[in-house]
Amino acid sequence: MTVVETNLSDLLNNPKATLAALRGARRVALRRRGDEELALTTAARVEQDHEVMGATEWRHTAEVHADPKLGATSAERSVLHALEFVKANRDLDRRAEWIEESVTVKRDGKDVVLTVDVDAFAGPLWRRTLRDRRRPGMLARRHLEVCVFSHPAAEPRSGDIAAVGSDSYANLHAQLMSWEECEDKVAEFCTQAGIPTDTKALAAHYRALLTKTATEVDAGYPANTDLRLESGRPVLARRKGAERRPAAIALEAAVLDRLPDRARLDILARTAHLTGWPRHFGAASGSDPKIRDTLGRYVVTAFAYGGNLGPTEVARHMRGISAHEIYTAGNKHATPDKIYKASADVVNAFAKLDVAAMWGDGSTAATDGSQIDTWEDSLRAESHVRYGGFGALAFRLVSDNYIALFSHFIPCGVWEAVYLLDSLLSNVSDIQPDTIHADTQGASLPLFGPAALLEFDLLPRIRNRHDLNFYRPDAKVRYKHIDSLFDDNVIDWALIERHWKNLPRTGISIREGRLSSVTLLRRLGNHSKRNRIYKALRESGRVVRTVTLLRYLSEPELRVQITAITNRTEAFHGFAAHLMIGGRLIGHNDPDYQERVVKFNELIANCAICSTALDITDAANALAAEGHLVDPDDLATVSPLITRTIRRFGDWHLDLTPLEDVVATRLDLAPGALFPTASV
Incomplete structure (x- = not known):
């Protein structure tokens, strides 16, 4: 042509x-x-191309959907029946633009009539597209195929349809422990979770909790000067943060003057001697690693990977070690799980310090993500309008005393709250928080239900609180001051009673490791229309979230705490980034390598925090010994996320000389109360 x-x-x-x-x-x-x-x-060419594409699409559909191997997870099978109907039309070569809503096929020598009920699964816009008033009882064939095939693409993610033989898209109910397996564990589980073991009593428990909270908030509304309602929407006045006392600022300056400068390698070596974190590294077989100096090798490996420098760059600047030796230790002796266990050793040593208890008791933690750039062709790489550029998220769980408890490296386009519970359940350190703060993504309904079942008090920072629904305990209940918050939303207590068994089943299955919380939360969303587990968790989540929202509006101390702890998490991101001297781009496409870099970065950040906390202890004891007044409340305002005393560059020299002086872990702010002389 x-x-x-x-x-x-x-x-x-x-x-x-x-x-x-x-x-x-x-x-x-x-x-x-x-x-x-x-x-x-030309139009003629377009028509010819349509015929070619139609034939190609016909053959592709016939091959791909010849045996879908899909199964329903509930009694609702309309989508699967529609798939069978479309396949029957293909087999009978019915290629007209409009087809009847029923078709007769041969099954075992008998005539069987297959029908498609588009009203059961198609939305209003689809139904309007599929039908024509001038053709009653007829459906647009091409549009019907697109509509039907779009549902098997979406419903496996929600759990409404299961893919036989799959792991991520298997039947969610089959992945949970059966009721018979859970029955003996229900009493113990419910006692630990603080909920009744009876169906009626559980609904009554949640009803009483919601009623009590709403009544108290309504009664306290006149005295709540921070809250006002505008057209039924809650508006909170912005509170100014508390100013630090001049004495606290002076104490911080005095402490900083006494803190010694330490190189990153010296910090890692010091904490390695104190905590023994390199003990977790070694060959996968568990045999002798056959390394002449294991302590030095593993310290240098953490230095190379945690700073995102890589083996080659570190070997160029250090004598006596090759890039191959660092690479072998980092890729064969240090798995992500081993790195996390090493970090947990540092966390446990840090938790024993007196100064750590002044920053927080570890009962509260917060989760948040920070983007780290990757190459564009990386499996985890995504571009997100919230962050810009290509990369993934270092999703961290950070305690109220500044130290990180767990880290994940996840795609930046995923729902961060999916990994919240997994971070809590994966934390094996001595610091076990039971109150969790998160950003606005943590305010999702399906998350509140499992969090309450697993004994976690989920208190997210809620910025879009005016867009969230408040639910009444009963349609007849009215409130004097806050009634406009609730509209006509009412908790369906009958649904909670009907699906009560799914609540302990879900919690026990997650606790026993039968089902990952990540797998569960990925499948639960507002598109899970028929999923019984989603319905049960959503309804209980409505109760818990409404209680949380009411507390958030009425308790200024809670809002201050949420802001303070989430700010510490964001500050940890900045501190960890400061130690990543090789740049914020992970130049490797192996997901396992990327995970190791993030976990090594957490390890060296925790080592730096622990080392700085020891130096702050020494400085505070020295000030007290000199006769200065050291107020514990003022000392608690001095953050261990100090970067000015960390030497990131310069000569990279590894000094593995064992510590001679006894390191002070206790505060002696009243001179002579604990020690004859203060440790300096």
């Missing part, structure tokens, strides 16, 4: 003359400067 070429600029600037010259051409190629060609095709 002859192709006539012309310039796009000619068509735009002189359309009449250009079109006259092109008259009669079957295909026109338009050229434009600096870009690929554009093609204009």
